Amino acid sequence: MIKIIFFAALREQLGCGDYQLSATEASTVAEVKAKLVALNPQWQSTFENQSLLSAVNHDMVSGEHKVKAGDEVAFFPPVTGG
Amino acid sequence: MAKVISIQEQDYNLADEVALLEQDNDCDGAVVTFTGRVRNKNEGLKVSGLYLEHYPGMTEKSLEKIIAIANQRWSLGRVRVIHRIGQLAIGEQIVFVGVTSMHRKDAFAAAEFIMDYLKVQAPFWKKELTEQGEKWLDAKTSDNNKAKQWQSSE
Numbered sequence: 001m002i003k004i005i006f007f008a009a010l011r012e013q014l015g016c017g018d019y020q021l022s023a024t025e026a027s028t029v030a031e032v033k034a035k036l037v038a039l040n041p042q043w044q045s046t047f048e049n050q051s052l053l054s055a056v057n058h059d060m061v062s063g064e065h066k067v068k069a070g071d072e073v074a075f076f077p078p079v080t081g082g
Numbered sequence: 083m084a085k086v087i088s089i090q091e092q093d094y095n096l097a098d099e100v101a102l103l104e105q106d107n108d109c110d111g112a113v114v115t116f117t118g119r120v121r122n123k124n125e126g127l128k129v130s131g132l133y134l135e136h137y138p139g140m141t142e143k144s145l146e147k148i149i150a151i152a153n154q155r156w157s158l159g160r161v162r163v164i165h166r167i168g169q170l171a172i173g174e175q176i177v178f179v180g181v182t183s184m185h186r187k188d189a190f191a192a193a194e195f196i197m198d199y200l201k202v203q204a205p206f207w208k209k210e211l212t213e214q215g216e217k218w219l220d221a222k223t224s225d226n227n228k229a230k231q232w233q234s235s236e
Binding site: 082 | 143
């Protein structure tokens with residue numbers, strides 16, 4: 001399984017904090033995003049937001065980054081700490 | 083270089099943090115600290131408080147990386163970063179960055195660098211409580227530009 005988590009405004013817009021996909025359903029971060037939208041068409045406009053960031057296993061990555069079983073994939077808005 | 087990172091709900095005491103940076107540390111002549119606090123206004127609106135969310139695990143990893151880069155770039159003694167999470171009222175302390183080094187130049191530069199990168203890389207998100215309700219803050223282009231400046235400057 002691939003564990004997927006959402007943070008902050010994204011989590012509130014989706015009305016969902018986490019999700020799971022089988023590792024056979026996506027091989028990159030971009031494919032994870034596409035699969036989530038395919039399974040939840042109401043999420044499409046939210047995931048089309050270009051500024052969304054992604055991380056795999058706590059490292060910021062781009063869409064081409066490979067994912068495998070056991071990975072933790074996170075999607076979130078640009079950060080605003082400090 | 084010795085570093086300590088804390089992500090916590092509770093407040094910190096500035097004097098205690100400075101004392102820890104200085105204790106048994108006679109080789110460092112410079113101590114630079116930065117404290118970020120909750121302002122009462124943002125973009126013209128009265129703010130009554132903030133809520134801070136983070137990504138446990140990634141936050142610590144991200145700060146470790148930022149400090150490691152700073153340590154490669156400057157000669158540092160001790161680095162301390164505290165970032166608070168949860169509900170914060172006006173005037174409360176949000177973030178602390180403390181850096182020691184032999185001389186002030188490295189301590190000033192590293193403290194600023196760590197804050198600039200924390201702003202754009204560490205996974206924290208602020209929700210503002212204003213007179214018009216709650217609102218997640220948008221990232222600022224100026225913060226991104228400020229962090230980018232370090233890529234070209236010494």
